[in-house]
Amino acid sequence: MSAAVNVLVIGVGPHTRLNHLPALAAAQDAGLAGTVTGIDLPHAAACAVEYGTPGRPRRMPVIPVQPFPPSRRALPDAVRRVLEDVVGRDRIGAVVVATEPSVHLPYALWAMERGLPVLLDKPLTVHPGASTDPAAAQAIADDFDTLLGAYRVARRRHPKMVVSVLSQRRWHPAFRRVRELIAEVAEATNCPVSSVQSSHGDGQWRLPDELVDLSYHGFDRGYGKAAHSGYHHFDTVPWWLAAGERPGKEIDEIEVHAACTRPSDVLAQLTVADHARLLPSFASRNPYTEQDLLDLTAGHGEVDVFLNVAYRNRSRVMALGNHSLAHTTFSQRGPLPPAAGGLYKGNGRIGQEIHIVQQGPFQVLHLQVLQTLHGDDEGIDPRAVGGADHIELHVFRNNQMRSDWQRHRTLTFADLIQGSGDGTVLPTQRSARTCAVTEFLAHLNGLIPRSELASDLADHRRPARLMAGAYLSMARRAANAGRPPAPVVLDFHRAVSPAEHSLTALGAPR
Known part of the structure; x- marks a missing residue:
C-alpha cells in the first residue's frame, strides 16, 4: 500500500x-x-x-x-x-x-x-x-x-x-441497482430502454430580492439549474441507457428541445406584491421595485428547465426522454430569514426526485425520493415517505413472458444498502459522495484497479453533450425571442470504447 x-x-x-x-x-x-x-x-x-x-x-x-x-x-x-x-x-x-x-x-x-x-x-x-x-x-x-x-x-x-x-449517483446503491436491472432485462430480451421520465425538484423558494442579492448558486452569470445540479441527470440518464444498449442499437445522436423559466418568469408567477402580502416583513426588507428587478435580472440564467430528448440510432429513435429540472418546487420555507442567510442548503429546501424507466413491454422501474424534511426531529421515520432518507425502487416485470420474473417488488432503504468490506454503503447522496472520494484515494493507494473506477473522465462525453444540448436549445430560444428554435441535434458517441478505462483506449503506453 x-x-x-x-x-x-x-x-x-x-x-x-x-x-x-x-x-x-x-x-x-x-x-x-x-x-x-x-x-x-x-x-x-x-x-x-x-x-x-x-x-x-x-x-x-x-x-x-x-x-x-x-x-x-x-x-x-x-x-x-x-x-x-x-x-x-x-x-x-x-x-x-x-x-x-x-x-x-x-x-x-x-x-x-x-x-x-x-x-x-x-x-x-x-x-x-x-x-x-x-x-x-x-x-x-x-x-x-x-x-x-x-x-x-x-x-x-x-x-x-x-x-x-x-x-455521485454512479456510486449510489439505488441508481446502481437500476442500472443492473436494465442490463439484466436487456441481456434476456435484447430490448434497450425505450423511455425515461426523470424529474428533480430542489424545493427552493427564492424571494424577489434574493434573485439579485444571493449569487451562490444564483443566476447572475447567465446559467442556473442545469449547471447547479442538472449534471447529475445529464450523467445518470445516459449511464442508464448505456446499460441497455445492444449491438446495432447503440445511441449515436440526440435531438434536444428545452424550455425554461428565468427570473422575469418567476416574478410573474409570484409578484413582488404577492410576496409582500404573503410575508408581511418582506416589504420592509426588499429595496427593489418590480421594474428594478426586471432590469437587474435581464440576461440571467434559467431557474427551471424542462427537456424533451430523442435518443437515436442511425436516425431511429431508441428512447425518448423527458427531463424536468426545477429549483421552484414544493418547499418548507416559512419564516423570513435574512437575505444573507443563503439558499444552498436549509431555508426550507426539500429535494424530491422521481425516475420512471420503461424497457419496452418487459420492465418498468420507478425510483422515488420523496422528502418533506431534512432531519428526523419531527417525529417522522426518516426512511418513510416524507423522511429525510426516504427512497423506494419499484420493479415491475412482465411475468407472462418469464415465469421466473416477479410481477412487482419494492426495494426500500434497507433493501438497497450495499455491503462492503468495511461496513455498508447507504442509499443516500452523502454516502455516495463519500464513496466517490474514498474510491479515488483508494485507487491512488493501490487498493482499487483502474478498471473498477466508476466515473472516469473518458466516460463523460455523453453527459457533457447533453448539457451542451440543453444550453444550446435555451440559448437559441432566447435569441429567437422566446419562440421555439430549430431543434438541437448533436452526435452522442462515447469518447472511447466500452472499455473506457483501459490504458490503450486513452493512448497510454501498452
Whole structure:
C-alpha cells in the first residue's frame, strides 16, 4: 500500500464544506489521505477551515489566490506560482477541483499538466451566458474535447494519471441497482430502454430580492439549474441507457428541445406584491421595485428547465426522454430569514426526485425520493415517505413472458444498502459522495484497479453533450425571442470504447 496521499482542495465554499471535507476526514481516519490544504479567493482564505467531527476536529489551512476571468483557458502566472509553491511545500499527491464551475477548466488542465490525479466536481465546465449565448453553450461541448485531449497527453506522460468526476449517483446503491436491472432485462430480451421520465425538484423558494442579492448558486452569470445540479441527470440518464444498449442499437445522436423559466418568469408567477402580502416583513426588507428587478435580472440564467430528448440510432429513435429540472418546487420555507442567510442548503429546501424507466413491454422501474424534511426531529421515520432518507425502487416485470420474473417488488432503504468490506454503503447522496472520494484515494493507494473506477473522465462525453444540448436549445430560444428554435441535434458517441478505462483506449503506453 502506498503512503497516504496529501490533497489540495481548490475551492472551499459551502459545497466543499458540506460534502468534500467530511469525506476527506473519513479518508484521513482510514489512512488514505494525509494532509489537506485549501485554495480559494482572499475573502474565503482569511482563516483556516475547521472540519471533521467534534471528537476529532481538524483545521485546513486555506491559501489565497486572486480571481481571474472565467474566459481564461489557462491559469494566470500568479495563480500558477501559488499552486506550484503549495504542491512542492506540502508534497501534494492529488487535487480536488471544487471551484465555481466556470473556472474548472484551467484548474483541471493545470493539474493534468502537472501530473496530479484529479477529482473533478460536476459539472465539468460551464460558461457565463450559456443559457442566452449559443457560442457559450457550444463551448461546454468543446471543453470536454479539450479535457479529454489533455487527459490523453497526461496519461502518456504519467501512466498512473487518473481524472475521476464526482457525479455521485454512479456510486449510489439505488441508481446502481437500476442500472443492473436494465442490463439484466436487456441481456434476456435484447430490448434497450425505450423511455425515461426523470424529474428533480430542489424545493427552493427564492424571494424577489434574493434573485439579485444571493449569487451562490444564483443566476447572475447567465446559467442556473442545469449547471447547479442538472449534471447529475445529464450523467445518470445516459449511464442508464448505456446499460441497455445492444449491438446495432447503440445511441449515436440526440435531438434536444428545452424550455425554461428565468427570473422575469418567476416574478410573474409570484409578484413582488404577492410576496409582500404573503410575508408581511418582506416589504420592509426588499429595496427593489418590480421594474428594478426586471432590469437587474435581464440576461440571467434559467431557474427551471424542462427537456424533451430523442435518443437515436442511425436516425431511429431508441428512447425518448423527458427531463424536468426545477429549483421552484414544493418547499418548507416559512419564516423570513435574512437575505444573507443563503439558499444552498436549509431555508426550507426539500429535494424530491422521481425516475420512471420503461424497457419496452418487459420492465418498468420507478425510483422515488420523496422528502418533506431534512432531519428526523419531527417525529417522522426518516426512511418513510416524507423522511429525510426516504427512497423506494419499484420493479415491475412482465411475468407472462418469464415465469421466473416477479410481477412487482419494492426495494426500500434497507433493501438497497450495499455491503462492503468495511461496513455498508447507504442509499443516500452523502454516502455516495463519500464513496466517490474514498474510491479515488483508494485507487491512488493501490487498493482499487483502474478498471473498477466508476466515473472516469473518458466516460463523460455523453453527459457533457447533453448539457451542451440543453444550453444550446435555451440559448437559441432566447435569441429567437422566446419562440421555439430549430431543434438541437448533436452526435452522442462515447469518447472511447466500452472499455473506457483501459490504458490503450486513452493512448497510454501498452
